[in-house]
Amino acid sequence: MDLTTRESWALIHGLVLGGGFLLAFAGGLAGLYSLKPDLVTEAGLAERTRRLVAGTTAMATIAWVTVITGTWVVYPWYREDTPTAAKSRLLADPNTADWHEFGMEWKEHIAWIAPMLATAAAFIVLYYRKDLIRNQTARKIAMGLFIAAFAVAAIAGILGALITKSASV
């Protein structure tokens, strides 16, 4: 069982980074949601803040790495000007053309919104750190940005998986 270079990069882009993104999101969201004065002790706040900083920073970093590898490593293989390229194969069949015309066209753009939103969420956590518990409006905004980043990335990720199922790079 061997993986080609392309398969390896597709795996790194979709599964390794995607899995890391999901993990960081779950941890970050749980931390943000429960960051309320009546739920956290003073000692717990320091530990919680460290985890929150790590989770949100990881999610933002992973989001940037995912879109950069997707756009600059995997996407050029997808759109190569050859009949065997994934894009050419999808467009050659009217039954699969929409996977490119709608699916890939949406995915390649919407995915880039996720790192910007995730960075904003991470910055809020990094800026306030322990004080975030005292600013519930900022906490809710960070949570909203965090969820929005995940939602956007999820759309791109699901489309990517379905496109790869129809025509892999």
Added chain:
Amino acid sequence: METPQTPTAAAAPAAAEAGTPMKPNGPVAAVMLAAGIGTLVLGILTVLSEASEGIHEFLELSERVGPLSGKTIFAAIAFVVSWGGLHMALRDREVEWRPVTIALIALVAIGLVLTFPPFFQLFESD
């Protein structure tokens, strides 16, 4: 949009309780608006690339990646530059959360519409 150096209504009681002043929220407003601006720029470039062959070619910074290279690089630059500029302008200020949040939601919503294929493909040039 701006008010003088006072904590937000929601944060004020907690800040007073803790006995230390809350950091100004200007830097947070800056990154929120920058994320919205980056998203909007991505959307605008997506539509322009579809509507104009000249812009399509201009955005093709990399032949392998195509116009997506220019759209994403310029959107990322817009995010970083606007973040830096807004951060400098708002770093010591306390701003109202509501208008900033509304602006962020509006900018991201417009960006999402502009990057939605059934919308931007309406502008496809022949």
